[in-house]
Amino acid sequence: MNLQFHSDREFDLIAIGRACMDLNAVEYNCPMEETMTFKKYVGGSPANIAIGSSKLGLKAGFIGKIANDQHGRFIEQYMRGVGVDTSNMVIDQEGHKTGLAFTEIKSPEECSILMYRDEVADLYLQPSEVDEDYIKKAKVLLVSGTALAKSPSREAVLKAIHLAKKHDVKIVFELDYRGYTWVSPEETSVYYSLVAEQADVVVGTRDEFDVMENVTEGSNSETINHLFKYSPELVVIKHGVEGSYAYSKSGETFRGHAYLTKVLKTFGAGDSYASAFLYALITGKDIETALKFGSASAAIVVSKHSSSEAMPTVVEIEQLIADRSEKAEQTV
Numbered sequence: 001m002n003l004q005f006h007s008d009r010e011f012d013l014i015a016i017g018r019a020c021m022d023l024n025a026v027e028y029n030c031p032m033e034e035t036m037t038f039k040k041y042v043g044g045s046p047a048n049i050a051i052g053s054s055k056l057g058l059k060a061g062f063i064g065k066i067a068n069d070q071h072g073r074f075i076e077q078y079m080r081g082v083g084v085d086t087s088n089m090v091i092d093q094e095g096h097k098t099g100l101a102f103t104e105i106k107s108p109e110e111c112s113i114l115m116y117r118d119e120v121a122d123l124y125l126q127p128s129e130v131d132e133d134y135i136k137k138a139k140v141l142l143v144s145g146t147a148l149a150k151s152p153s154r155e156a157v158l159k160a161i162h163l164a165k166k167h168d169v170k171i172v173f174e175l176d177y178r179g180y181t182w183v184s185p186e187e188t189s190v191y192y193s194l195v196a197e198q199a200d201v202v203v204g205t206r207d208e209f210d211v212m213e214n215v216t217e218g219s220n221s222e223t224i225n226h227l228f229k230y231s232p233e234l235v236v237i238k239h240g241v242e243g244s245y246a247y248s249k250s251g252e253t254f255r256g257h258a259y260l261t262k263v264l265k266t267f268g269a270g271d272s273y274a275s276a277f278l279y280a281l282i283t284g285k286d287i288e289t290a291l292k293f294g295s296a297s298a299a300i301v302v303s304k305h306s307s308s309e310a311m312p313t314v315v316e317i318e319q320l321i322a323d324r325s326e327k328a329e330q331t332v
């Protein structure tokens with residue numbers, strides 16, 4: 001199965017949501033309380049996905065609001081530097097700040113993120129700041145679930161989805177759940193369901209789908225039975241190091257295996273997976289190959305320090321896939 005995209009669009013992918021800053025612990029295997037140094041990177045799931053896609057050679061754009069200060073300028077310059085179109089990044093004029101994510105690397109298996117997201121600029125994106133002429137130039141609109149957490153960003157995203165539908169832009173909904181920003185699980189479930197039912201592709205972890213359904217320990221079959229009654233053509237459910245599944249509306253199931261690697265930290269897996277998975281789909285590869293691309297990209301990023309700067313090239317991804325399939329052949 002291959003998804004079909006418009007071939008005549010200027011942008012392969014436009015992401016909407018937050019562009020923030022990651023402050024990653026420089027000391028490994030150390031609790032946050034004792035960590036003294038942090039290295040800054042651009043962060044925020046949709047920004048990471050735009051950066052990852054651009055490094056893979058896609059033409060990526062970004063819609064979001066950034067702070068009118070040194071941090072906001074750092075983010076815009078970095079994203080422009082890696083080839084992301086930043087013409088539709090809006091500079092906040094009301095004193096809102098850049099969202100921060102401090103990461104703790106207690107051990108490769110025990111990582112956590114401490115988020116500072118009060119009054120963050122990204123959640124103040126206004127519907128009037130979403131431009132129809134920009135959206136209609138895209139093959140894919142990548143929507144981050146966190147951008148639905150508060151108004152006016154919520155309405156800005158709903159407008160972008162409406163415009164994407166109007167211009168036949170494929171909507172990819174990355175659930176990207178960050179509990180901290182939401183008022184209640186019920187509220188999250190309402191907005192996640194609303195957007196997932198309108199999307200063409202929905203991507204998330206099993207836990208995030210449970211949040212969408214407001215259940216504990218939901219099942220993949222119930223998730224797809226529900227979503228395939230609506231717009232989605234493809235649903236991707238990730239299970240961490242256990243790998244991932246892609247389900248098509250036509251009834252096929254594809255399994256993606258994680259590539260085991262020397263893990264430095266676990267965060268960044270989801271964003272690198274999404275950018276390489278989408279790269280493969282948009283460039284016409286089949287779902288099995290897209291799953292391999294996503295898994296290989298994630299394996300590369302979890303072995304490195306950052307989420308954004310560590311995003312791999314196509315050559316690195318293809319090399320890892322080739323090395324592992326050669327090894328698998330040797331062990332048969």
Ligand SMILES: Nc1ncnc2c1ncn2[C@@H]1O[C@H](COP(=O)(O)OP(=O)(O)OP(=O)(O)O)[C@@H](O)[C@H]1O
Binds near residue numbers: 204242244270
């Ligand atoms: N420890 C690991 N080693 C190798 N690959 C991994 C590891 N953890 C995750 N992956 C790969 O990354 C994919 C996505 O991981 P996961 O399900 O943890 O997503 P996520 O929770 O969205 O990630 P994040 O931690 O960035 O939020 C997995 O399907 C797997 O292919």
Ligand SMILES: O=C(O)C[C@@H](O)[C@H](O)C(=O)CO
Binds near residue numbers: 048
């Ligand atoms: O999404 C965030 O706001 C934080 C990310 O930038 C961070 O690198 C991460 O969690 C990636 O999964």
